[in-house]
Amino acid sequence: MSDGTQYSVGFVGIGLIGGSLARALKNSGFASSVSAWDRDADALEQALKLGIIDTASGSVAALMQTVNIAVLATPTIACESLIIDMLKEPGIAQCITDVASVKGDLYRRVVDAAPAGAAIYVPGHPIAGSERSGVAASDAALFEHHRVILTPDSNTDPLALGLVQKMWAAAGATVQCMGVEEHDNVLAATSHLPHVLAYALVDALAQSPIRDDIFRFAAGGFRDFTRIASSDPVMWRDISLANRDALLSSLDGFCDHLNTLRSFIAARDGEALENIFRSSKSARDEFARDLAMRERGET
Amino acid sequence: MSDGTQYSVGFVGIGLIGGSLARALKNSGFASSVSAWDRDADALEQALKLGIIDTASGSVAALMQTVNIAVLATPTIACESLIIDMLKEPGIAQCITDVASVKGDLYRRVVDAAPAGAAIYVPGHPIAGSERSGVAASDAALFEHHRVILTPDSNTDPLALGLVQKMWAAAGATVQCMGVEEHDNVLAATSHLPHVLAYALVDALAQSPIRDDIFRFAAGGFRDFTRIASSDPVMWRDISLANRDALLSSLDGFCDHLNTLRSFIAARDGEALENIFRSSKSARDEFARDLAMRERGET
Structure with missing residues (x-):
């Protein structure tokens, strides 16, 4: 899968998701170096101590000067202003992506606010998570055999898209593209x-x-x-x-x-009830079989 | 817990629940012998082959002639007529119990139909189960550290109640009594x-x-x-x-x-949403902690 090229990867926000991706990209050799900025200094400190990142950046702007790939991995509410900052001053980044669970609302606002940088922005969403949170709960295997949805559009730079696809593949995930609304x-x-x-x-x-x-x-x-x-x-x-x-x-x-x-x-319509229960069970059983195969890496 | 007395236990219906209880009562030494009747001859055959029961009875009435404790463990829909049969001809049974998930509807009908036998009927419901079904899926440990609810009323014979409590304790369950409606x-x-x-x-x-x-x-x-x-x-x-x-x-x-x-x-009332999510999380976390302790046998 990998062609051996290494990239400098930077995280804006280093919690469960950022930390897990950072670990996976270091383990797989995709990342030559990992840096991060987080508004929580303790999280940054912890990520450094755990060896999850190599460098803590003092600001988003400073981080963007040093990375090929920038990943926004903060809570949803902080995404909008941060991604606009990143797109306005992309530094040497060839692509900028995020991991937010909702894409349409964010994408529309970001494109309006920073149209110039929007081409290298590849909205992303890994379908993986945990009830736990924080960088200490991060896990290099979190994305293995999981799916990642990317929602590029016709303005997205194909090279930026390719790089984000390659990054997630290096973390063991299966990437699929679809429209933002879908x-x-x-x-x-x-x-x-x-x-x-x-x-x-x-x-x-x-x-x-x-x-x-x-x-x-x-x-x-x-x-x-x-x-x-x-x-x-x-x-x-x-x-x-x-x-x-x-x-x-x-x-x-x-x-x-x-x-x-x-x-x-x-x-008291037993027949109608049973019909619904039966078809639901059948759909759910099929889903569970497919998911089990996916998790074993068989699809 | 056990005083060493052994009982002859009979099952009307030998599927997941009946089979699991039969295994547990044999393993613990509570049952001197286990017999069963089931309208599905294949299930009976399988239970015999697996050594879960010692004897297959030809009818409910024949079974009742040979057991101290009779357990009804059929699907809900078959319960009513079978428990009435059992209560009308209790044979040598000192107690008759069941495992149905709904108690009020059944109890009201049964007491009306067979008032004489109702005193030794102790309605029961083990809070344990599996998505799997059938005697082949039975498991002697199914009830360990699980709760069983009994719903006796003022007419219930205390000796019958005591015997059913003792039986479930022998299967590793914790017994609690409450009203049928509750x-x-x-x-x-x-x-x-x-x-x-x-x-x-x-x-x-x-x-x-x-x-x-x-x-x-x-x-x-x-x-x-x-x-x-x-x-x-x-x-x-x-x-x-x-x-x-x-x-x-x-x-x-x-x-x-x-x-x-x-x-x-x-x-878009974020504050109200967060309040509900927060109190739900807190209630659910507390429940999960308590359940984990219960399953480790700590409560």
């Missing part, structure tokens, strides 16, 4: 909506008069179902707002199906 | 509602125009969230109908909370 709709359905449902369920139960019994007798199925409600509240606040329109549309579609199920239960 | 409300909230939500979500996504992309890019969080949608459709049809009222009430409570979340997203 990305946001897919992520609303598979990730943002389930998070909202899990938060809403735990919220409803935590406020129930039988709360104590509920949590005392809930078991493994409930733990799996609500795992994503243990995710970072600030991150999910920002994602919910950034992908507001796609999320609301996905939520309304879900509620239509839920209301149909409700009406079948109310009407 | 049980059904707790289970609606922690198990039945999450199943309906998972089925509804997969149903909605499977019928989406971007279905292929959705399943291609869904990842581990989605797998956990939808795992319960891989459960047996017939079993969940029956549970949904048997616990209809508690389930609908739990579903409506959830929808109120979901609608509140929706309105905050629509209004």
Whole structure:
């Protein structure tokens, strides 16, 4: 896969995702050196101590003077102003990418604010993560056999796109390109909506008069179902707002199906219920088989 | 825990739950012998071959002539008529119990139909299971460090109750008693509602125009969230109908909370969203900690 060329890679924000990618790119030999800037000096210090980065930069502008590839890996809310800074003063960077979970909202604002630099900006989103956060939780294998979506458009520099593809391949990920809107709709359905449902369920139960019994007798199925409600509240606040329109549309579609199920239960229509449960099980079983194959690297 | 007394235990229905309990009671020495009847002759044959049971009975009535403890472990839909048969001709049984996930509906019908035998009937529900089913998937450790809810009432024979408690303790479970209605409300909230939500979500996504992309890019969080949608459709049809009222009430409570979340997203109210996400995370983290301790046998 690799042609042996090495790149100087810089991270703006070095937490779970940035740290994991930095480790993977060092391990694979893709990165000749890794530098980072983070507004949290402790995170930078920790990344240096752990050997995840070679150099801590004093500012975004200073970082951009020294790197071939710049990766923005901050929380969603900080992305917009930082990526504009990066695009306005790209330094020697051949490509600039990010890892934000919502792409459309960000991309439209960035292109308006810094049209000149937009060509080397390749919006990206690795479909991988963890309930844990912070650079100490980073893991070189986080992206192995995982997918990364890139959302270039007709203005994107093909060389910049190629370089970002090569970087993610070096981290063990499979890269796929799609349109910005398609990305946001897919992520609303598979990730943002389930998070909202899990938060809403735990919220409803935590406020129930039988709360104590509920949590005392809930078991493994409930733990799996609500795992994503243990995710970072600030991150999910920002994602919910950034992908507001796609999320609301996905939520309304879900509620239509839920209301149909409700009406079948109310009407004691066992046949209709069983049909829905059966086709859902079949779709979910197929998905789980495909995902297991993907994780074993078989697809 | 055990006083060394051994009991002859009989199962009406020998699938995942019956088979797992049979294995556990043999391993612990609680059962001197295990017999079973099942309307599926193949399941009985398999249970004999695997050494899970010692004897296959030709009928429920024949089984009841030979056992001290009778356990009904069939799918929900078959429970009512079988438990009535068992209570009408209890043979030498000192107690009769079941493992159905919904208790109120069944109990009311059974007590009406066979009031004489109702005193030795101790309704039970082990909070343990698996997406797999059938006697071949049975596991002696299935109930270890899991909870079992019993729902006796003022008419229940204390000796029968004591014997059922002792049986579950021998299988490694922690037994707790509560009222029938409380049980059904707790289970609606922690198990039945999450199943309906998972089925509804997969149903909605499977019928989406971007279905292929959705399943291609869904990842581990989605797998956990939808795992319960891989459960047996017939079993969940029956549970949904048997616990209809508690389930609908739990579903409506959830929808109120979901609608509140929706309105905050629509209004871009980040602070209100964050507050809900934060308190949900805190409740869910606490639950997960408690469950982990329980599973390690620390509570």
